[in-house]
Amino acid sequence: MKRGEVYRVHKPGGDPREYRLFVVVSRQALIDSKFSSIVCAPVFSSGQGLTTQVAIGPEHGLKHPSWIMCDNLVSVRKSDLTRYVSLLPPPTLAEVNRALKMALDLA
Secondary structure, eight states, X not given: OOTTEEEEEESOTTOSSSEEEEEEOSOHHHHHSSOSEEEEEEEESOOOOXXXXXXXXXXXXXXXXXXXXXXXXXXXXXXXXXXXXXXXXXXXXXXXXHHHHHHHXXX
16 A cells, blocks of 8 residues: 555445545655555545645546645544555656645644
8 A cells, every 4th residue: 555546445434435545645655664554635526626635547547637725634444445446647646745734734
Protein backbone atom coordinates (compact mmCIF):
# COMPACT_ATOMS: atom_id res chain seq x y z
CA MET A 1 0.00 0.00 0.00
CA LYS A 2 1.31 3.46 -0.93
CA ARG A 3 0.41 7.08 -0.40
CA GLY A 4 -1.65 8.30 -3.36
CA GLU A 5 -3.32 4.98 -4.10
CA VAL A 6 -7.06 4.97 -4.73
CA TYR A 7 -9.21 2.18 -3.27
CA ARG A 8 -12.90 1.25 -3.50
CA VAL A 9 -14.28 0.47 -0.02
CA HIS A 10 -17.51 -1.48 0.52
CA LYS A 11 -20.02 0.22 2.89
CA PRO A 12 -17.57 2.52 4.69
CA GLY A 13 -18.74 3.48 8.20
CA GLY A 14 -22.29 4.69 7.80
CA ASP A 15 -21.92 5.92 4.21
CA PRO A 16 -25.24 5.61 2.35
CA ARG A 17 -23.49 4.42 -0.80
CA GLU A 18 -22.62 0.79 -1.44
CA TYR A 19 -19.03 1.76 -2.26
CA ARG A 20 -16.90 4.85 -1.72
CA LEU A 21 -13.51 5.62 -3.23
CA PHE A 22 -10.73 6.78 -0.94
CA VAL A 23 -7.25 8.16 -1.59
CA VAL A 24 -4.53 7.18 0.89
CA VAL A 25 -2.98 10.39 2.28
CA SER A 26 -1.13 9.15 5.38
CA ARG A 27 2.63 9.38 5.44
CA GLN A 28 4.35 6.23 4.22
CA ALA A 29 5.84 5.49 7.67
CA LEU A 30 2.33 5.14 9.12
CA ILE A 31 1.15 3.06 6.17
CA ASP A 32 4.09 0.69 6.66
CA SER A 33 3.59 0.49 10.45
CA LYS A 34 1.56 -2.01 12.45
CA PHE A 35 -1.22 0.54 13.05
CA SER A 36 -4.53 -0.87 11.84
CA SER A 37 -5.88 2.30 10.23
CA ILE A 38 -4.61 5.16 8.06
CA VAL A 39 -5.84 8.58 7.00
CA CYS A 40 -7.69 8.78 3.68
CA ALA A 41 -9.53 11.44 1.69
CA PRO A 42 -12.92 10.41 0.30
CA VAL A 43 -13.84 10.84 -3.34
CA PHE A 44 -17.22 12.30 -4.28
CA SER A 45 -18.88 12.62 -7.67
CA SER A 46 -19.53 16.34 -7.23
CA GLY A 47 -17.42 19.21 -6.00
CA GLN A 48 -17.34 22.97 -5.99
CA GLY A 49 -13.80 23.48 -7.25
CA LEU A 50 -12.58 24.66 -3.84
CA THR A 51 -8.85 24.85 -3.12
CA THR A 52 -9.31 21.85 -0.81
CA GLN A 53 -10.75 19.68 -3.59
CA VAL A 54 -8.85 17.94 -6.38
CA ALA A 55 -10.51 16.91 -9.63
CA ILE A 56 -9.86 13.37 -10.88
CA GLY A 57 -11.58 11.19 -13.43
CA PRO A 58 -11.30 8.42 -16.03
CA GLU A 59 -7.62 9.18 -16.59
CA HIS A 60 -7.12 8.10 -12.95
CA GLY A 61 -9.05 4.82 -13.30
CA LEU A 62 -12.48 6.18 -12.32
CA LYS A 63 -15.72 5.76 -14.25
CA HIS A 64 -16.58 9.49 -14.24
CA PRO A 65 -15.21 12.88 -13.16
CA SER A 66 -14.99 13.14 -9.38
CA TRP A 67 -13.39 15.16 -6.58
CA ILE A 68 -10.97 14.24 -3.79
CA MET A 69 -12.27 16.01 -0.66
CA CYS A 70 -9.29 17.01 1.46
CA ASP A 71 -11.54 18.83 3.97
CA ASN A 72 -13.20 15.54 4.90
CA LEU A 73 -10.34 13.28 6.02
CA VAL A 74 -11.26 9.97 7.65
CA SER A 75 -9.51 7.06 9.32
CA VAL A 76 -9.94 3.85 7.33
CA ARG A 77 -8.90 0.38 8.42
CA LYS A 78 -6.14 -1.01 6.26
CA SER A 79 -8.05 -4.28 6.07
CA ASP A 80 -10.87 -2.42 4.25
CA LEU A 81 -8.51 -1.17 1.55
CA THR A 82 -8.48 -4.28 -0.63
CA ARG A 83 -10.03 -3.12 -3.92
CA TYR A 84 -7.22 -1.22 -5.61
CA VAL A 85 -8.27 1.21 -8.35
CA SER A 86 -5.15 3.18 -9.29
CA LEU A 87 -2.14 5.21 -8.20
CA LEU A 88 -2.38 8.97 -8.65
CA PRO A 89 0.36 10.34 -10.93
CA PRO A 90 2.91 12.71 -9.33
CA PRO A 91 1.29 15.95 -10.63
CA THR A 92 -2.10 14.94 -9.17
CA LEU A 93 -0.52 13.90 -5.87
CA ALA A 94 1.17 17.32 -5.76
CA GLU A 95 -2.30 18.89 -6.13
CA VAL A 96 -3.54 16.69 -3.26
CA ASN A 97 -0.60 17.89 -1.14
CA ARG A 98 -1.51 21.54 -1.84
CA ALA A 99 -5.17 20.86 -1.05
CA LEU A 100 -4.22 19.16 2.23
CA LYS A 101 -2.10 22.18 3.19
CA MET A 102 -5.08 24.43 2.56
CA ALA A 103 -7.49 22.15 4.44
CA LEU A 104 -5.19 21.91 7.46
CA ASP A 105 -4.03 25.56 7.28
CA LEU A 106 -0.36 24.57 7.03
CA ALA A 107 2.30 26.98 5.78
